[in-house]
Amino acid sequence: xxxxxxxxxxxxxxxxxxxxxxxxxxxxxxxxxxxxxxxxxxxxxxxxxxxxxxxxxxxxxxxxxxxxxxxxxxxxxxxxxxxxxxxxxxxxxxxxxxxxxxxxxxxxxxxxxxxxxxxxxxxxxxxxxxxxxxxxxxxxxxxxxxxxxxxxxxxxxxxxxxxxxxxxxxxxxxxxxxxxxxxxxxxxxxxxxxxxxxxxxxxxxxxxxxxxxxxxxxxxxxxxxxxxxxxxxxxxxxxxxxxxxxxxxxxxxxxxxxxxxxxxxxxxxxxxxxxxxxxxxxxxxxxxxxxxxxxxxxxxxxxxx
Numbered sequence: 001x002x003x004x005x006x007x008x009x010x011x012x013x014x015x016x017x018x019x020x021x022x023x024x025x026x027x028x029x030x031x032x033x034x035x036x037x038x039x040x041x042x043x044x045x046x047x048x049x050x051x052x053x054x055x056x057x058x059x060x061x062x063x064x065x066x067x068x069x070x071x072x073x074x075x076x077x078x079x080x081x082x083x084x085x086x087x088x089x090x091x092x093x094x095x096x097x098x099x100x101x102x103x104x105x106x107x108x109x110x111x112x113x114x115x116x117x118x119x120x121x122x123x124x125x126x127x128x129x130x131x132x133x134x135x136x137x138x139x140x141x142x143x144x145x146x147x148x149x150x151x152x153x154x155x156x157x158x159x160x161x162x163x164x165x166x167x168x169x170x171x172x173x174x175x176x177x178x179x180x181x182x183x184x185x186x187x188x189x190x191x192x193x194x195x196x197x198x199x200x201x202x203x204x205x206x207x208x209x210x211x212x213x214x215x216x217x218x219x220x221x222x223x224x225x226x227x228x229x230x231x232x233x234x235x236x237x238x239x240x241x242x243x244x245x246x247x248x249x250x251x252x253x254x255x256x257x258x259x260x261x262x263x264x265x266x267x268x269x270x271x272x273x274x275x276x277x278x279x280x281x282x283x284x285x286x287x288x289x290x291x292x293x294x295x296x297x298x299x300x301x302x303x304x305x
Contacts, residue, residue, distance in 0.1 A: 004303045005034040005084070005277030007241075007296050009289075010070040012060035012281050019289050020065075024074035027081060030300045034082040034114070035074060036277045037067035039089055044124040052121050053206050053240075068101050075109040083112050086203055086238060086277060088186040089120035091139045092129040092167045095146035095163055096170070103151070103174050111175035115238070116203050117144065118185040136200055137190055138162075139158070143265055144182070144198060151179035183236055187215075196222035196233075201274070203237025209253060212237060213271040234274040239264070241280045241299065276303070
């Protein structure tokens with residue numbers, strides 16, 4: 001059983017209240033199962049690290065709404081559709097304050113939140129957040145422990161290397177028990193091991209399907225070796241969509257004609273994707289809200305075939 005995400009105008013020139021409301025309500029009416037947001041804090045003019053998914057940082061990242069505020073805005077305008085983060089850069093946040101924000105969103109949405117977390121890739125964004133680039137995985141792992149402790153215990157108490165929470169009552173707890181699903185979106189060996197050990201699933205994308213399948217198989221195998229049930233882990237596939245008029249035999253996934261996109265959707269099903277998150281943010285053909293809504297309707301039709 002596959003669920004499907006939808007394009008969400010939280011990033012780029014269309015980002016704003018009217019677009020957010022129109023896409024959220026439209027996606028829910030069509031039957032999409034998720035609205036997903038990304039995280040970008042700034043657009044460095046002289047980046048210290050290359051953008052991992054292309055030749056340069058896309059121009060659309062010059063305008064980015066806060067991911068959790070965007071989801072909270074549409075939570076009150078929808079009733080069924082899931083709300084996901086892909087991804088929050090966990091080390092940037094105080095885990096106590098982040099736990100409160102995520103719990104608030106889960107409570108206000110009546111239990112529709114999915115929490116995708118990761119490490120990010122930009123040293124410039126870490127510097128702007130006031131967080132050391134070094135040991136970011138260790139910091140993220142401990143932050144996740146704090147989140148889980150806050151969500152599953154009362155009173156709460158934590159004493160770690162990076163964070164300390166004095167013995168306290170922290171409430172309310174999330175609607176979802178024991179907490180919202182936690183997904184890791186990361187690709188390095190150590191981060192993949194983290195996903196296997198401590199997450200409810202993995203967010204992958206931007207690679208050929210056989211590579212995604214092999215990486216997820218490795219995560220499942222590591223989970224099994226550590227005594228976890230590998231079947232409990234979900235695969236979420238991110239799909240950066242570029243629609244073309246003519247077919248292209250030498251193309252990355254989700255770039256091509258509607259027929260080719262339909263084949264890619266089928267391929268994502270075959271490798272076991274529990275959710276496919278469409279993203280048309282980078283498609284230069286999407287210039288208006290009408291364009292975006294049209295793409296959303298097309299992708300929904302293709303997903304039903």
